[in-house]
Amino acid sequence: MPQFKQFPLPDTAEGLTEAEILTWHVGPGDAVKVNDIIVEIETAKAAVELPCPWDGVVTELLVEVGQTVEVGAPIITIDVDPTGAAGAPATNGAPAPAKGAEDEGRVANLVGYGPKTGPAKRRARKDAPAPAPVAATPAPVAPPAPAVAPAPAAAVAPPRPAPVARQATAPDPVTPAPVTPAPGGYVPLAKxxxxxxxxxxxxxxxxxxxxxxxxxxxxxxxxxxxxxxxxxxxxxxxxxxxxxxxERRVPIKGVRKATAQAMVDSAFTAPHVTEFLTVDVTPMMELRARLKNAPEFRDVKLTPLAFAAKAVVLAARRTPDVNATWDAAAGEIVYKDYVHLGIAAATPRGLVVPKVRDADRMSLRELAIALDELATVAREGRTPPADMLNGTITITNVGVFGVDTGTPIINPGESAILALGAIRDMPWVVDGQVVPRKVCQLALSFDHRVVDGQQGSRFLADVGALLADPGVAMTY
CATH class of the missing domain: 4.10.320.10 (E3-binding domain)
Known part of the structure; x- marks a missing residue:
């Protein structure tokens, strides 16, 4: 007999509470196998594709595209025994217990998704013949028989209710969510x-x-x-x-909702200080031009951001405070001997900050490759949620928009963020002469609970010195 299982929305990232259904890749009647992609969801961090945990046939999609669902709520029903091979009558003529009755309440799950609590439930197959008008009480599956007193619960495993008892699964009737009636008692009909x-x-x-x-x-x-x-x-x-x-109204959800909450939490928790520095980066741009012709960089997208990233990880060695975290709950400052460099990226779904893991261990070439891959994946909305967690310091490249600089807000859990402005041709004094140079403005916001003015100023000056004269890196 058919065996129905419901797949609950999993927690795909630490602390996830809800997600929006973006696209269904399957529909009722489709055959699926383990690890087939069945749905794409958007969490507060990124778009994620979910694989199917079972082989079977899809019987019902429980959530519409565009609907937001809480973690643990069922989103799809799958018949894992569409041929009925698992069902067989008991040897004593009594109905056989449902498959897995000894494991009532437990269903298979993908690794890390956690067990589904509560009893397993069945839904009617959508391709089944339409039932007769449904009575208020469940009707048995077998043909009508004279009424008898029900057997004690311990005597035999009770048969599952017929699908007709689940009015919520019928395609046409509306099952309205709880709603407060209007003063006149009228409740509008809506799904x-x-x-x-x-x-x-x-x-x-x-x-x-x-x-x-x-x-x-x-x-x-x-x-x-x-x-x-x-x-x-x-x-x-x-x-x-x-x-x-x-005018138009857009629901606040997904990436936008998470970003807004994070910025509010940071702005009103960490006391921000922002300092600015204007730098002649002509030597850096000249080095970039030379490296682009070098064999090891010919196939690499070498951008000013890659040089800024290298300067940040080098300068953080001399001022580790900017790479630390204020742990209010523990009453501690956590100093980190690694740099997970966050890069603020504008995407169609909003601002995200994926991380380059262990950026301090990378060469300039490796950083350039990592940044290019990170930006490509972010723009496509495919950044895994895990890649946006546990950053230590961030760069926001506002220069790509032609902006000189700004006062960036620190990402929660970090202590500093550097804004890299546009590189412009400007008049600059060199050896007493005014000459055209490549000039860039930097802005550093830091958490004054962790970073004092002297430490923040030294870090910003070090970054500027490395961009103004890349050879300074030899002294670090």
């Missing part, structure tokens, strides 16, 4: 994903007329109301007329 969309967008369902079957409010109805369609119970106000269709 849970539509209710959540309306809540996120600030649309009152009580004022909408559903265009779906039976008056059900659809996603299109909510979006039309948001776009400025007149609502029956609300007269346009001045603000509605002025803004109306010229």
């Amino acid at each position: 849970p994903p539509v209710r959540k969309l309306a809540k996120d967008l600030g649309v009152d369902l009580h004022g909408l007329t559903g265009s779906g079957p039976g008056g059900v409010i659809t996603r299109e109805d909510v979006e039309a109301a948001l776009a400025g369609a007149p609502e029956p119970s609300t007269a346009p106000t001045a603000s509605t007329v002025d803004g109306g269709a010229r």
Whole structure:
């Protein structure tokens, strides 16, 4: 007989609490195998593809695209025994216990996903014939028989309820989420994903007329109301007329939500100090031009960011405070003998800060390659969540946007962040003469609980010196 299992949303990164469904790669009736990619989700850190933990046939997608789901909530139902090979009658003629009855409440999971709590449940197969009208109480699977008193629970394993008892699995009826009725007792008909969309967008369902079957409010109805369609119970106000269709609302979620919370936490927890330095980087740019023609760098994308990254890891050796962490819970400052260098990257999903692990152990060529790969993966939204954890210091390259500098906010858990500005041709005094030079502005924000002004100034001066004269690295 069919054997249904539900796959819960796993915690794909440390501390993940929810994720949004981006794309389903399978649908009801599709055959799947272990490790086939079934869905792509967006967490607060990145887009992640989830593999299937079982062989079987998809019977139901429990979550719509665009819906946000909490970790541990089921997202898909799979029939792991579609041929019914596992089912067989018991030798005494009584119904056989369901497969795995001795392990009731436990289902197979991918490594690291954790056990699923609660009893395993079944859902009706979508390709099954439509049942007769459902009564309020479950009907047995077998043909109707004279009513008898139920046997004691210990006497025989109880048969599973028939699929018709799970009204939530039928494709047409609406199962509204709990909602507070309007003063007149009217509860609008809408599916849970539509209710959540309306809540996120600030649309009152009580004022909408559903265009779906039976008056059900659809996603299109909510979006039309948001776009400025007149609502029956609300007269346009001045603000509605002025803004109306010229405004749009986007739910705060995913990367944007996580970034916003992290910046607020950092800005109002760590006392920021920002210092600035203008540097003549002409020697660095000349060295870059020479290295690009060297055999070992011919296939490498060598950018000014790679030189800045090398300067940061070298300067951090002389001022380890900028690479430390303030641990308020333990009452300690944690000094780290490694550099996991964060690189702030703008992506279509928002700002992310992936890390170059052990950047202090890399050569300039290795750093250049790592930075290029990191940027490519980040722009595609494929950065693994683990690659955005446990950074020690960060660089934000605002120069790529033609910006001279800024006052960057420190990433939570770190003590310093360097902003690298645009490199411009500017007049500069050299040996008493004003000449055109390649000039760049640097800005360093640091946590004044960990880094004193003298330490922050020395670190910034060291970075500037290494960019102004790369040969200084020989003295480190």
